[in-house]
Amino acid sequence: MVSLPTTLNTRVIGSRDIAWLSAGFLLACVPHLLRMPVWISLLTIAVAGGRLLQLRMRGKSVPKWLLILIAVSASAGILLQYRTLFGRDAGVALLVVMLALKLLETRTQRDGMLLGFLCCFLLVTNFLHSQTIPTAAYMLGCAWLLIACLINMQYTGPWPGWRPSVRRAGILIVQGVPLMLVLFLLFPRIQGPLWGLPQDAYAGLSGLSDNMSPGSLNSLILSDAIAFRASFNGNIPEPKDLYWRGPVLWDYDGRTWTAPRIVQSTNDLPDIKPQIEYTVTLEPHNKRWLFALEFPGMKPPRSIATLDMQLLSFTPVRSRVRYEMVSSIGVAYGADDDQSMLSRNLRLPPETNPRTSAYADELRKKFPDDRNLVGEVLARFRNENFVYTLSPPLLGEHPVDEFLFETRRGFCEHYASAFTVLMRAAGIPARVVTGYLGGEINPVGEYILVRQADAHAWVEVWLKNTGWVRVDPTAAVSPARVERGIASALPRSDVLPMFVRGDFALLQRMRLTLDSVTYTWNQWVLGYTPDRQRRFLSYIGFSEATWQTLAFILMVCAGVAILIGAGFALRDLRGVREDAVKKIYDKFCRKLTRHGLQRDVAEGPLDFARRAGQRLPDFAAAIQEITALYIALRYGGDAKAASMQIFRQRADKFSVK
Amino acid sequence: MPAQINAVADQINSVILGKSQQIRLAIACLLARGHLLIEDIPGVGKTTLAHAIATSLGLKFQRIQFTSDLLPADILGVSVYNRDSGIFEFHPGPVFTNVVLADEVNRATPRAQSALLEAMEENQVTTEGETRPLPRPFFVIATQNPSHQIGTFPLPESQLDRFLMRIELGYPDAEAERALLNGVDRRDLLGRLQPRLDAEGLAEVQRQVQQVHAAPALLDYLQALINYTRQTPHFEHGLSPRAALAMLHGARAWAYMDDRSHIVPEDLQTVLPAIVAHRLSPAGDIGGASRSELVARLLQQVAIP
Numbered sequence: 001m002v003s004l005p006t007t008l009n010t011r012v013i014g015s016r017d018i019a020w021l022s023a024g025f026l027l028a029c030v031p032h033l034l035r036m037p038v039w040i041s042l043l044t045i046a047v048a049g050g051r052l053l054q055l056r057m058r059g060k061s062v063p064k065w066l067l068i069l070i071a072v073s074a075s076a077g078i079l080l081q082y083r084t085l086f087g088r089d090a091g092v093a094l095l096v097v098m099l100a101l102k103l104l105e106t107r108t109q110r111d112g113m114l115l116g117f118l119c120c121f122l123l124v125t126n127f128l129h130s131q132t133i134p135t136a137a138y139m140l141g142c143a144w145l146l147i148a149c150l151i152n153m154q155y156t157g158p159w160p161g162w163r164p165s166v167r168r169a170g171i172l173i174v175q176g177v178p179l180m181l182v183l184f185l186l187f188p189r190i191q192g193p194l195w196g197l198p199q200d201a202y203a204g205l206s207g208l209s210d211n212m213s214p215g216s217l218n219s220l221i222l223s224d225a226i227a228f229r230a231s232f233n234g235n236i237p238e239p240k241d242l243y244w245r246g247p248v249l250w251d252y253d254g255r256t257w258t259a260p261r262i263v264q265s266t267n268d269l270p271d272i273k274p275q276i277e278y279t280v281t282l283e284p285h286n287k288r289w290l291f292a293l294e295f296p297g298m299k300p301p302r303s304i305a306t307l308d309m310q311l312l313s314f315t316p317v318r319s320r321v322r323y324e325m326v327s328s329i330g331v332a333y334g335a336d337d338d339q340s341m342l343s344r345n346l347r348l349p350p351e352t353n354p355r356t357s358a359y360a361d362e363l364r365k366k367f368p369d370d371r372n373l374v375g376e377v378l379a380r381f382r383n384e385n386f387v388y389t390l391s392p393p394l395l396g397e398h399p400v401d402e403f404l405f406e407t408r409r410g411f412c413e414h415y416a417s418a419f420t421v422l423m424r425a426a427g428i429p430a431r432v433v434t435g436y437l438g439g440e441i442n443p444v445g446e447y448i449l450v451r452q453a454d455a456h457a458w459v460e461v462w463l464k465n466t467g468w469v470r471v472d473p474t475a476a477v478s479p480a481r482v483e484r485g486i487a488s489a490l491p492r493s494d495v496l497p498m499f500v501r502g503d504f505a506l507l508q509r510m511r512l513t514l515d516s517v518t519y520t521w522n523q524w525v526l527g528y529t530p531d532r533q534r535r536f537l538s539y540i541g542f543s544e545a546t547w548q549t550l551a552f553i554l555m556v557c558a559g560v561a562i563l564i565g566a567g568f569a570l571r572d573l574r575g576v577r578e579d580a581v582k583k584i585y586d587k588f589c590r591k592l593t594r595h596g597l598q599r600d601v602a603e604g605p606l607d608f609a610r611r612a613g614q615r616l617p618d619f620a621a622a623i624q625e626i627t628a629l630y631i632a633l634r635y636g637g638d639a640k641a642a643s644m645q646i647f648r649q650r651a652d653k654f655s656v657k
Numbered sequence: 658m659p660a661q662i663n664a665v666a667d668q669i670n671s672v673i674l675g676k677s678q679q680i681r682l683a684i685a686c687l688l689a690r691g692h693l694l695i696e697d698i699p700g701v702g703k704t705t706l707a708h709a710i711a712t713s714l715g716l717k718f719q720r721i722q723f724t725s726d727l728l729p730a731d732i733l734g735v736s737v738y739n740r741d742s743g744i745f746e747f748h749p750g751p752v753f754t755n756v757v758l759a760d761e762v763n764r765a766t767p768r769a770q771s772a773l774l775e776a777m778e779e780n781q782v783t784t785e786g787e788t789r790p791l792p793r794p795f796f797v798i799a800t801q802n803p804s805h806q807i808g809t810f811p812l813p814e815s816q817l818d819r820f821l822m823r824i825e826l827g828y829p830d831a832e833a834e835r836a837l838l839n840g841v842d843r844r845d846l847l848g849r850l851q852p853r854l855d856a857e858g859l860a861e862v863q864r865q866v867q868q869v870h871a872a873p874a875l876l877d878y879l880q881a882l883i884n885y886t887r888q889t890p891h892f893e894h895g896l897s898p899r900a901a902l903a904m905l906h907g908a909r910a911w912a913y914m915d916d917r918s919h920i921v922p923e924d925l926q927t928v929l930p931a932i933v934a935h936r937l938s939p940a941g942d943i944g945g946a947s948r949s950e951l952v953a954r955l956l957q958q959v960a961i962p
Contacts, residue, residue: 011890011940579874582874582962600957601959601960601961602926602956602957602958602959602960602961603961604921604922604923604926604961605921605922605923606921606923607923631919631921632919634872634874635870635872635874635875635919635920635921635922636870636872636918636919637870637872637918637919638870638918
């Protein structure tokens with residue numbers, strides 16, 4: 001028999017409960033504490049620590065005015081810090097501080113329960129920052145503790161120790177798994193800002209940008225952050241073909257290459273067999289580019305393709321996207337580009353790099369044919385003493401001149417930039433293409449992992465009757481960069497992120513396995529998009545399901561679950577299994593209920609019969625008789641005193657007309 | 658036999674006017690072999706009621722007026738040296754009787770109280786190393802003033818628990834009071850009361866009360882009531898197993914007086930306030946309900962299975 005208290009009560013909870021709550025709260029906000037400004041983290045820890053200290057020393061409680069003062073000044077501080085109280089960071093900071101203060105004034109069970117539930121909410125906000133497996137695992141642990149904590153607060157008698165609560169919390173979590181799966185699969189997913197993260201969630205995402213100046217790629221090379229992963233249907237192409245095309249840079253001001261603001265879109269994508277089919281899972285980078293192997297043969301959904309073969313998403317990529325792609329490798333495009341466009345790709349700032357211009361004129365005279373000229377320059381890069389390094393000397397006013405004729409030490413962006421300038425000076429339309437080259441093949445998951453460190457810049461030149469052709473001057477200088485990746489191309493003294501060099505075989509293997517698990521998690525858990533949900537639903541027989549249909553299915557499922565649960569709970573509440581006599585009597589009572597005679601749960605049969613008899617005097621005798629039979633059968637000691645048949649018969653026949 | 662008990666009740670009703678329910682409860686308490694505590698302000702007829710019960714049941718009756726200087730020996734008795742025989746002779750105290758009326762029990766010191774309460778629990782008295790059994794049946798009817806009155810030593814919970822029932826008499830209604838004012842002196846009436854039963858008869862009735870049937874459904878209800886006090890946070894402590902037994906015996910006696918061979922839930926509900934009110938206290942000090950509110954909540958919230 002379980003009797004539930006009618007209201008959440010004002011019972012004072014013990015110091016043990018407060019200590020558990022404090023621990024749960026602190027654990028739930030540890031990831032936030034590491035991210036928030038120091039003063040907020042310190043304030044939170046100080047307040048929570050103060051509460052624990054107060055418990056230990058049995059100190060006096062904090063006066064109300066002080067609480068209000070701290071709350072107001074902390075809010076003001078957060079407002080000053082973030083310039084707002086809304087949004088992800090400010091909102092979470094406010095929540096953390098206010099919960100810490102709530103901890104300070106928590107005394108009764110009602111407060112404790114509220115705080116416990118709010119901590120669960122705080123826990124969920126961690127997902128606004130990170131959705132990785134370790135985060136999820138950590139949060140599961142915290143949730144376990146918090147649930148145990150909520151259970152703990154329900155004990156009014158002696159405490160049976162922490163084991164029963166922890167075990168029960170574990171059982172509750174396991175029982176929640178089916179519900180979680182139903183919600184995960186069926187909860188309507190609406191594309192768009194409704195479920196999006198607040199705006200400030202995207203600060204600090206790294207990736208390629210729409211311009212390139214000496215040293216800008218350099219910082220990317222030092223990052224081992226993941227740019228995207230790609231899995232191929234079929235064999236993975238050779239490393240030298242893995243040019244992942246990104247921003248195309250047209251305009252040069254003597255130092256910086258910039259992408260044009262607007263480029264015409266096109267539907268004319270190369271459709272040349274053989275094509276490679278693959279799927280890209282792109283990490284958010286807050287820009288619109290979708291990366292594809294050169295040259296893309298289709299557009300992903302919700303994106304456009306431009307004349308210079310960039311794929312642009314309609315909106316900046318702010319969450320992980322997954323798209324299928326086909327590409328034709330080793331082709332040229334845009335043979336019929338018009339003159340105005342080509343002339344833009346010949347433009348150079350006046351009076352820069354005079355030596356380069358002179359050299360270009362000289363080359364032009366020697367090689368009237370464009371192809372030969374390109375070959376000559378590449379040969380020069382290959383044969384003269386050019387060095388591929390991450391730490392090139394700084395360049396001055398005429399960077400290309402200095403690079404080509406003096407320093408001769410540089411990185412892909414230097415080579416791409418110098419080569420393009422040289423081509424333009426010689427009258428060949430050329431532009432810089434940035435993107436990624438290669439990637440690491442993960443044999444565990446059979447996909448390619450591309451890191452920011454794989455960022456690369458190369459060149460494409462326009463040849464008459466052929467169109468735009470890729471030329472990679474870096475390949476001429478350092479073939480290893482193209483064929484074996486960045487780590488083998490650089491001298492060992494150059495600093496690289498730890499995971500890029502494959503020095504430790506075991507470590508490497510572990511890392512690849514781990515990344516493979518993460519990839520699966522991303523694919524199936526985080527990548528469960530509206531699109532995938534639709535496909536899953538049509539698989540189980542609900543084709544063309546709108547989110548309204550989904551909501552309906554979900555409500556039906558939830559309704560059935562609640563009914564079943566309520567049935568169990570009611571049976572538990574009644575405690576005893578009802579016997580046949582009781583059933584007949586209840587049926588008899590229901591007949592009277594229709595005449596406004598509701599038997600109270602705590603009303604005995606004699607009292608009820610008396611009341612009913614007063615209300616319906618004509619039937620008083622019948623009611624008395626049935627009640628007497630019921631009492632004799634249910635409470636009487638003599639089994640032969642009354643007959644079950646007679647009771648059933650009288651009760652069934654009874655009716656008020 | 659229930660007819661005889663009803664005759665006892667009727668006779669007492671003619672002395673104490675307008676209190677038939679309390680009188681029936683008091684008789685039920687004795688039929689269930691429990692001790693009775695009557696709590697009320699002075700002058701509402703506590704002592705008269707105790708006297709009337711003892712006389713009507715045909716039992717030997719002794720009265721001890723508890724005062725703050727009462728000693729255990731005044732209750733239990735003393736050994737006095739007899740010069741003729743040259744030995745100590747035990748002179749039994751007033752406790753050696755069938756019905757002891759412990760008047761204003763909370764005016765005595767805890768020491769004197771405990772002497773009586775020990776006799777109640779053990780049905781025997783131990784003085785000077787010798788244990789002497791008390792006569793059968795043995796009842797204590799104690800009266801006490803509400804504890805907030807001046808000069809009282811409230812009985813501790815453990816000792817309150819030994820009383821099967823605690824009843825309050827309360828003021829009589831206007832009609833009963835007018836009859837009282839018009840009638841003859843109550844003391845004269847007491848002297849004229851006739852015993853309607855004797856000790857053997859009472860023992861037989863008590864034996865029959867024990868035979869009253871408690872069905873599983875009824876025990877379910879009893880346990881539901883007990884569990885409610887143990888599981889909901891309104892109560893400082895839940896009811897003890899002794900309280901559960903008291904509820905069962907009380908309900909049996911009530912059912913017997915209603916001339917039934919089995920208990921119905923109403924019997925339990927009727928005797929419940931008198932049996933549990935003095936054993937329950939509200940939890941904490943925040944928004945604490947009074948004891949009678951607690952009992953009312955218990956009766957309303959627990960469904961009859």
